[in-house]
Amino acid sequence: MIDNAQLENICSNFLGPCQIQHFEVLGNGNINDTYKVDIQIDHTSHSYVIQRINHQIFKDPAVLMRNISLVTSYLRQSDYPYLTAELFSSVNGNLLVVDEEQQYWRCFSFIPDSYAPEGKTNSTLARRAACAYGAFSNALKDFPISDLSETIPDFHNTDLRWEYFVNVLEQDSVNRGKAAEPEINAMYAAFPVFEQISRLKKEGELPVRVTHNDTKAGNILFHKNTHEAIAVIDLDTVMPGTILSDFGDMVRTFVPDKYEDETGDVNLKLDVLQAVKDGFVAKTNDFLTKTEKEQLMLGAAWIAGEQALRFLTDWLAGDVYYKIQHPEHNLIRAKNQLNLFSKLRELI
Ligand code: GN1
Numbered sequence: 001m002i003d004n005a006q007l008e009n010i011c012s013n014f015l016g017p018c019q020i021q022h023f024e025v026l027g028n029g030n031i032n033d034t035y036k037v038d039i040q041i042d043h044t045s046h047s048y049v050i051q052r053i054n055h056q057i058f059k060d061p062a063v064l065m066r067n068i069s070l071v072t073s074y075l076r077q078s079d080y081p082y083l084t085a086e087l088f089s090s091v092n093g094n095l096l097v098v099d100e101e102q103q104y105w106r107c108f109s110f111i112p113d114s115y116a117p118e119g120k121t122n123s124t125l126a127r128r129a130a131c132a133y134g135a136f137s138n139a140l141k142d143f144p145i146s147d148l149s150e151t152i153p154d155f156h157n158t159d160l161r162w163e164y165f166v167n168v169l170e171q172d173s174v175n176r177g178k179a180a181e182p183e184i185n186a187m188y189a190a191f192p193v194f195e196q197i198s199r200l201k202k203e204g205e206l207p208v209r210v211t212h213n214d215t216k217a218g219n220i221l222f223h224k225n226t227h228e229a230i231a232v233i234d235l236d237t238v239m240p241g242t243i244l245s246d247f248g249d250m251v252r253t254f255v256p257d258k259y260e261d262e263t264g265d266v267n268l269k270l271d272v273l274q275a276v277k278d279g280f281v282a283k284t285n286d287f288l289t290k291t292e293k294e295q296l297m298l299g300a301a302w303i304a305g306e307q308a309l310r311f312l313t314d315w316l317a318g319d320v321y322y323k324i325q326h327p328e329h330n331l332i333r334a335k336n337q338l339n340l341f342s343k344l345r346e347l348i
């Protein structure tokens with residue numbers, strides 16, 4: 001855990017000499033470390049978001065920042081009706097500050113009076129969120145896609161993720177294979193859905209678009225009084241992809257009645273599912289192809305299945321990717337996502 005002095009040092013690099021009045025961990029990110037800091041400037045308190053980028057995962061933080069700058073400038077010049085967090089440059093004019101431990105830091109404006117729901121929302125909030133994610137895709141539909149880099153190459157290449165899973169399973173380096181037998185079998189049973197997606201991609205049926213790639217419930221900010229959606233956040237994985245994964249991640253996180261790391265049977269909230277569909281289609285109907293529209297629910301099952309694959313692989317590999325709070329965390333997440341996958345598969 002970071003202390004006040006360390007954080008103050010980072011902040012000073014962006015904002016000039018300053019004193020932190022208060023800081024707290026923001027959100028439930030599994031990869032980066034995010035803090036909200038309150039700073040007194042000219043007798044007024046200002047809030048910022050300070051974030052340490054996990055550069056084991058985002059291997060080229062400069063490229064990541066370039067993508068985000070390009071996309072947010074483009075959105076601000078379009079008629080996209082939502083807020084975008086402002087990035088601050090360091091006193092040396094860089095969007096990144098590298099500390100003495102070679103950790104990469106960045107600073108955003110904090111969007112005031114906002115909250116992120118993380119899931120378990122009602123259909124009104126889900127529809128508003130889906131409209132916002134849909135408007136995000138719509139606003140970027142003519143963005144010059146070749147300007148964007150892949151911040152994590154092959155992020156939704158499930159074929160490669162499958163190969164990695166099989167390798168990890170064969171090696172079983174931390175001897176966890178036996179304890180996960182039912183989940184491993186369920187994973188194999190999910191494979192035909194991955195094959196279907198892979199086939200559609202190979203046949204050119206899924207146009208490459210600018211996609212967000214992390215359209216979960218926790219990445220939408222709502223206004224705390226009006227409960228209107230006000231911003232799409234976490235643009236780290238905005239890169240070329242298929243719209244099915246953006247629809248899929250919304251369904252994966254808004255529709256179940258459990259958070260992704262809760263135990264117990266996962267049930268679908270069908271009114272919320274309808275709201276996600278309605279909101280997203282309202283904003284994307286004009287430009288999605290017939291196949292994309294027909295395959296949205298395949299996308300939902302795919303993304304839940306792929307997430308199960310990622311959590312299960314990480315558990316079998318000895319928890320090398322996601323942050324965990326306890327030893328069984330990734331296995332519980334995998335069980336939850338497999339359960340969700342089986343429910344979504346019935347709706348394809
Ligand atoms: C990670 O860190 P966070 O919560 O924004 C992951 C997503 C997963 C998500 C599962 C770069 O996102 O792909 O869907 O955890 N991000 C990366 O909660 O791998």
Ligand code: MG
Pocket residue numbers: 214234236
């Ligand atoms: Mg993210």
